Amino acid sequence: MSDLVLAIETSCDETAASVVEAARLVRSSVVSSQVDQHARYGGVVPEVASRAHVELLVPVVAEAMVAAGVEGRDLAVVAATTGPGLVGSLLVGVSAAKALSLSWDVPFVAVNHLEAHLYAALLEEPDLEMPMVVLLVSGGHTMLVVMEDHGRYRLLGSTLDDAAGEAFDKVARYLGLGYPGGPAVDHLALDGDRSAYSYPRALVQENPATLSGDRRYAFSFSGLKTAVVNHLRSDPDASTVDVVASFQEAVVDALVTKARWAIEETGVRAACLGGGVAANSRLRERFTEICEGAGARAFLPPPSMCTDNAAMVAAAGWWQFRREGPSPLDTGADPNLGLNLIG
Numbered sequence: 001m002s003d004l005v006l007a008i009e010t011s012c013d014e015t016a017a018s019v020v021e022a023a024r025l026v027r028s029s030v031v032s033s034q035v036d037q038h039a040r041y042g043g044v045v046p047e048v049a050s051r052a053h054v055e056l057l058v059p060v061v062a063e064a065m066v067a068a069g070v071e072g073r074d075l076a077v078v079a080a081t082t083g084p085g086l087v088g089s090l091l092v093g094v095s096a097a098k099a100l101s102l103s104w105d106v107p108f109v110a111v112n113h114l115e116a117h118l119y120a121a122l123l124e125e126p127d128l129e130m131p132m133v134v135l136l137v138s139g140g141h142t143m144l145v146v147m148e149d150h151g152r153y154r155l156l157g158s159t160l161d162d163a164a165g166e167a168f169d170k171v172a173r174y175l176g177l178g179y180p181g182g183p184a185v186d187h188l189a190l191d192g193d194r195s196a197y198s199y200p201r202a203l204v205q206e207n208p209a210t211l212s213g214d215r216r217y218a219f220s221f222s223g224l225k226t227a228v229v230n231h232l233r234s235d236p237d238a239s240t241v242d243v244v245a246s247f248q249e250a251v252v253d254a255l256v257t258k259a260r261w262a263i264e265e266t267g268v269r270a271a272c273l274g275g276g277v278a279a280n281s282r283l284r285e286r287f288t289e290i291c292e293g294a295g296a297r298a299f300l301p302p303p304s305m306c307t308d309n310a311a312m313v314a315a316a317g318w319w320q321f322r323r324e325g326p327s328p329l330d331t332g333a334d335p336n337l338g339l340n341l342i343g
């Protein structure tokens with residue numbers, strides 16, 4: 001049997017398809033971003049997104065298959081992201097994947113988008129040592145997870161309010177930097193002084209023992225966003241590059257501090273990043289430093305695998321198929337799908 005997986009990803013505003021062999025060799029990865037169609041609204045418009053997926057999906061899948069040099073009958077699995085995400089967007093990819101699975105007579109596998117982000121690092125390093133700590137930071141989620149094994153995830157903590165990417169997008173929007181805000185802030189911050197302003201680091205104190213239970217690994221970014229907005233209102237002449245550099249440093253500080261606690265407390269030997277914010281240059285730098293300091297190997301997926309793509313969906317789908325076999329063809333899109341957690 002072949003080890004080729006065709007995966008389709010349409011959970012938000014990227015229409016993506018990819019063919020990956022044995023969860024490690026990316027034969028093709030096509031990502032068609034709709035960013036230009038949403039930018040003028042300052043964020044993703046669900047109706048615009050689903051319509052664009054309908055238009056783009058067939059050419060994107062065809063390109064992925066041609067670039068990989070494969071045909072339907074060569075595939076072992078057709079996988080698709082079934083959630084979480086925008087329901088109208090998810091439905092486009094899920095329906096297409098099921099139709100292809102039926103017409104090619106190839107098993108269908110329903111993939112969780114969060115699980116796919118966890119697998120981005122494993123694409124490059126399939127032999128990563130588990131258990132490992134994964135910091136998953138995207139536009140919709142911020143969570144610290146211990147990956148005990150394939151399919152076995154333990155949640156240490158998540159955000160109590162905004163996701164890290166959401167904070168980047170909101171601050172960028174206030175500053176008129178366009179959508180999505182993360183890459184713009186990352187770029188501008190390179191010229192700024194990150195210690196110019198001291199913004200709050202919520203739920204981060206010197207001694208993790210002083211933070212009890214659920215709060216130890218929890219994150220909170222909405223107060224930080226408000227602090228930046230209040231600062232700009234009271235000091236409209238503040239240097240934009242210094243503001244974004246100081247804001248970014250506060251986000252990164254909170255993220256890496258808790259990642260370090262998690263590595264130290266669990267004693268894992270490996271840690272990795274996932275999700276769109278994992279493309280952030282300062283987060284990558286600081287995460288590498290804290291892993292070295294804590295004696296764990298750091299794995300950073302290339303930025304193109306951090307933001308939404310279908311190669312990570314193919315990798316997660318391949319491992320899932322090996323564990324659990326095909327998913328029922330009546331599996332639907334689930335906008336609120338959570339990670340299947342243990343413990």
Ligand code: KG4
Nearest residue numbers: 138139140165180182276277279280307308
């Ligand atoms: O994982 P992703 O592509 O989509 C979701 O599943 O949410 O993440 C998108 C998020 C956006 O909030 C975007 O601003 C952020 O990732 N992002 C970044 C960078 N590149 C993307 N944030 C900070 N720095 C970046 N370089």
Ligand code: ZN
Nearest residue numbers: 117138276308
């Ligand atoms: Zn994502």
